[in-house]
Amino acid sequence: MPKISYVYCDANVFLAYFNAETGRVTILDQLFEEVQKDNQRKIVTSVVSITEVSHVAEERNRNRLDKKVYDALESFWGDTSLIEFVDFNELIARQARDLIRQAISLKYALRTNDAIHLTSAKYVGVSECFTYDQKLNKFSSIIGCDIREPYVSSPKLPLVFPDDPQK
Amino acid sequence: MPDTTLVLALEGDVRLDQFSEAVNHFHKLLLQLTQEVAADTKIEWDLEDLQYGSAIMAVAGRADTEEPVLRVVSAFEDVGQSLQQHEPIPFSRHVAREAELLTKLIGGDIKAVRLGTARKEAIIYGVFDVKKISTTKPMVSFGSVKGRVQSISNRGKLRFTLYDAVFDKPVSCYVKEDHQDILTDIWDKVVFVSGRVTRQPDSGQPVSVREITSIDFVPIIEPGGYRKARGILAGSGEPEPAEVSIRRLRDAEN
Numbered sequence: 001m002p003k004i005s006y007v008y009c010d011a012n013v014f015l016a017y018f019n020a021e022t023g024r025v026t027i028l029d030q031l032f033e034e035v036q037k038d039n040q041r042k043i044v045t046s047v048v049s050i051t052e053v054s055h056v057a058e059e060r061n062r063n064r065l066d067k068k069v070y071d072a073l074e075s076f077w078g079d080t081s082l083i084e085f086v087d088f089n090e091l092i093a094r095q096a097r098d099l100i101r102q103a104i105s106l107k108y109a110l111r112t113n114d115a116i117h118l119t120s121a122k123y124v125g126v127s128e129c130f131t132y133d134q135k136l137n138k139f140s141s142i143i144g145c146d147i148r149e150p151y152v153s154s155p156k157l158p159l160v161f162p163d164d165p166q167k
Numbered sequence: 168m169p170d171t172t173l174v175l176a177l178e179g180d181v182r183l184d185q186f187s188e189a190v191n192h193f194h195k196l197l198l199q200l201t202q203e204v205a206a207d208t209k210i211e212w213d214l215e216d217l218q219y220g221s222a223i224m225a226v227a228g229r230a231d232t233e234e235p236v237l238r239v240v241s242a243f244e245d246v247g248q249s250l251q252q253h254e255p256i257p258f259s260r261h262v263a264r265e266a267e268l269l270t271k272l273i274g275g276d277i278k279a280v281r282l283g284t285a286r287k288e289a290i291i292y293g294v295f296d297v298k299k300i301s302t303t304k305p306m307v308s309f310g311s312v313k314g315r316v317q318s319i320s321n322r323g324k325l326r327f328t329l330y331d332a333v334f335d336k337p338v339s340c341y342v343k344e345d346h347q348d349i350l351t352d353i354w355d356k357v358v359f360v361s362g363r364v365t366r367q368p369d370s371g372q373p374v375s376v377r378e379i380t381s382i383d384f385v386p387i388i389e390p391g392g393y394r395k396a397r398g399i400l401a402g403s404g405e406p407e408p409a410e411v412s413i414r415r416l417r418d419a420e421n
């Protein structure tokens with residue numbers, strides 16, 4: 001069985017998709033489409049992403065996340081043709097701790113969840129780690145993969161969705 | 168009925184000749200152990216399971232009485248723990264020789280040899296690598312593993328093999344009798360198995376789940392279902408950039 005190649009996505013990548021952010025969502029449409037159709041490629045993220053995105057969503061909706069939103073998010077997180085999760089286990093906890101210590105020695109500020117995401121990417125051995133947070137780019141050499149904004153090799157014209165709020 | 172299952176696993180990419188050699192030493196190890204701790208009993212070792220991914224073989228002991236078989240199972244656990252801890256093997260040199268020959272297969276594409284029973288797991292990364300001594304102990308913690316159930320065995324004791332969703336490697340799951348009913352429903356299904364998860368100390372890959380507390384089905388989402396979430400959080404106007412929202416959350420919690 002061929003091995004699956006994983007691309008890591010930080011929580012902010014998913015949030016940008018859920019927000020349908022102008023200039024980003026079309027790239028994510030294409031990226032997700034490509035990954036979903038490729039049996040040997042998948043997106044992976046820490047289980048922490050679920051909680052982080054949910055927290056922002058609830059904050060925005062003043063703690064009243066309606067069922068439609070909840071169900072749509074579940075459809076996303078549960079779509080295993082696109083995404084798999086890295087759980088937060090003891091090894092990741094220890095390695096995230098070590099990464100924070102290493103960052104301090106380099107005079108970098110690294111928050112707990114940042115460290116969990118970066119360690120999770122390393123844990124799976126991803127080829128690339130996508131994030132919109134440029135503060136994380138400097139950890140590329142430590143994690144051993146490129147950390148950069150999501151991209152697609154041949155961008156297409158924007159897809160048009162009937163309910164697209166950005167139209 | 169006590170579980171007399173013994174597991175031999177070669178972690179990594181395994182060739183047939185290597186697997187054959189491992190099985191040969193494994194078999195001789197059992198014969199030597201039987202001779203030393205249950206010499207008065209004829210024990211048959213039935214092949215219970217063979218799995219791909221990492222090469223895994225399980226056998227179960229059968230004899231007129233259980234007690235001698237359990238002595239061999241216990242002795243097998245001692246051998247595994249001794250190899251893992253790099254301590255002297257508390258049996259004859261014949262037993263020690265077969266055990267060490269098993270571990271000599273490690274190197275190249277074979278990363279580790281795993282010796283398991285229903286109670287214990289030993290992961291061996293090489294007998295003579297002193298640097299590994301302090302790190303070879305498997306990590307055991309309560310947690311869950313998600314994957315697809317590919318084989319179920321109810322001989323001796325209940326057990327199934329799960330192929331984990333990320334690494335696509337087999338994970339041996341040992342089931343208590345109170346979960347027996349669910350076994351018939353989970354074959355080829357994607358499930359969460361919760362319990363005491365043993366992981367390889369270097370890669371973190373799960374290798375077994377014992378003391379299972381729950382087996383839950385993973386909801387099936389139609390492929391492409393993710394699109395329902397596109398723009399689901401968008402309000403009127405341009406939203407705050409995603410990285411700003413997430414950064415505020417992360418900075419606030421430190």
